[in-house]
Amino acid sequence: MTLSDATGLLRGAGLRVTEPRRAVLEALEGLPHASADAIHAQVVRTLPDVSLQTVYNVLRDLTGSGLTRSIEPGDHPARYELRVGDNHHHLVCTRCSAIVDVDCVVGHAPCLTPNESHGFVLNEAEVTFWGLCLDCQAAVGLASDPVPSTH
Amino acid sequence: MTLSDATGLLRGAGLRVTEPRRAVLEALEGLPHASADAIHAQVVRTLPDVSLQTVYNVLRDLTGSGLTRSIEPGDHPARYELRVGDNHHHLVCTRCSAIVDVDCVVGHAPCLTPNESHGFVLNEAEVTFWGLCLDCQAAVGLASDPVPSTH
DNA sequence: GCGATTCATTTGAATGATTCAAAAAAAGCG
DNA sequence: CGCTTTTTTTGAATCATTCAAATGAATCGC
Numbered sequence: 001m002t003l004s005d006a007t008g009l010l011r012g013a014g015l016r017v018t019e020p021r022r023a024v025l026e027a028l029e030g031l032p033h034a035s036a037d038a039i040h041a042q043v044v045r046t047l048p049d050v051s052l053q054t055v056y057n058v059l060r061d062l063t064g065s066g067l068t069r070s071i072e073p074g075d076h077p078a079r080y081e082l083r084v085g086d087n088h089h090h091l092v093c094t095r096c097s098a099i100v101d102v103d104c105v106v107g108h109a110p111c112l113t114p115n116e117s118h119g120f121v122l123n124e125a126e127v128t129f130w131g132l133c134l135d136c137q138a139a140v141g142l143a144s145d146p147v148p149s150t151h
Numbered sequence: 152m153t154l155s156d157a158t159g160l161l162r163g164a165g166l167r168v169t170e171p172r173r174a175v176l177e178a179l180e181g182l183p184h185a186s187a188d189a190i191h192a193q194v195v196r197t198l199p200d201v202s203l204q205t206v207y208n209v210l211r212d213l214t215g216s217g218l219t220r221s222i223e224p225g226d227h228p229a230r231y232e233l234r235v236g237d238n239h240h241h242l243v244c245t246r247c248s249a250i251v252d253v254d255c256v257v258g259h260a261p262c263l264t265p266n267e268s269h270g271f272v273l274n275e276a277e278v279t280f281w282g283l284c285l286d287c288q289a290a291v292g293l294a295s296d297p298v299p300s301t302h
Numbered sequence: 303g304c305g306a307t308t309c310a311t312t313t314g315a316a317t318g319a320t321t322c323a324a325a326a327a328a329a330g331c332g
Numbered sequence: 333c334g335c336t337t338t339t340t341t342t343g344a345a346t347c348a349t350t351c352a353a354a355t356g357a358a359t360c361g362c
Binding site: 078089121 | 223225226240242244245251253254265267268269270271272273274275276277278279280281282283284285
Binding site: 016017018035036037053056060077078 | 347348349350357358359
């Protein structure tokens with residue numbers, strides 16, 4: 001993300017342009033699905049005085065303005081992403097917490113309409129797929145079966 | 152839930168039968184989707200000395216044994232339910248946090264298979280529907296439009 | 303460009319859900 | 333009934349997140 005991209009996004013959202021805000025946007029480009037803590041760690045590499053509290057403030061404002069989206073998988077700390085407005089979903093690794101995006105299945109909006117809505121007016125269907133990522137499959141395989149079996 | 156039901160469930164799961172454990176099972180029958188705190192409040196009505204810590208311990212053990220399931224919608228505290236093993240999903244009210252069950256759409260397992268699994272081996276698809284429950288629709292309507300419009 | 307006003311950031315502390323740890327009590331086995 | 337293992341209690345710790353007051357910076361009108 002270029003400096004002017006971030007500036008334009010902030011202006012467009014009616015937010016003041018500040019260094020911490022630009023830095024958080026830039027960090028999120030390189031670290032999709034990062035936690036506040038991880039974003040902070042990245043931001044302080046260029047702006048050493050930015051506090052974690054500021055990162056929380058910035059993420060609150062960005063999310064409130066629709067520039068970022070927060071996801072809260074299970075009991076993990078919240079993660080943030082730049083990809084907004086396309087209602088995509090997530091794969092979460094149960095072992096290492098890696099997260100990757102998955103597009104919503106197109107054609108029949110599969111999960112947006114439950115059988116019975118019990119009178120609820122729905123505005124979002126959130127889908128989280130839990131499983132083992134490739135790396136963790138390998139790691140678990142090694143741990144439980146260090147010598148590849150030939151059977 | 153009768154006393155012998157709870158006892159049988161615990162025995163069947165290989166867990167020792169204790170009063171707090173039976174009381175938590177009974178509480179969950181009357182309070183589906185209750186938080187640890189809410190379960191505790193119910194349990195102490197019959198067993199005043201049971202601590203919140205014990206409720207957490209019990210819920211950990213019950214969930215570990217498959218007698219209960221925990222759900223963690225967004226940043227809400229965890230909720231617990233007796234209904235296990237049928238992979239149902241939940242409607243959560245964004246205003247009052249009410250939760251109701253919805254069955255998985257039958258016939259085509261809609262959400263269990265994303266388009267691309269990115270190499271993940273999946274073992275669960277969790278679907279959370281966010282919206283306004285009936286009561287909160289009424290309450291919001293009243294607040295924003297106290298005199299029903301005739302237009 | 304400059305100053306006033308509004309909004310952002312910092313610092314330090316508080317909160318709330320949950321977990322850890324050690325000691326006391328109870329469950330289940332023989 | 334007594335022994336061993338597991339559970340419960342008590343009290344404190346942890347972690348992500350939020351609150352609040354004071355300082356500092358960004359924008360608007362001139």
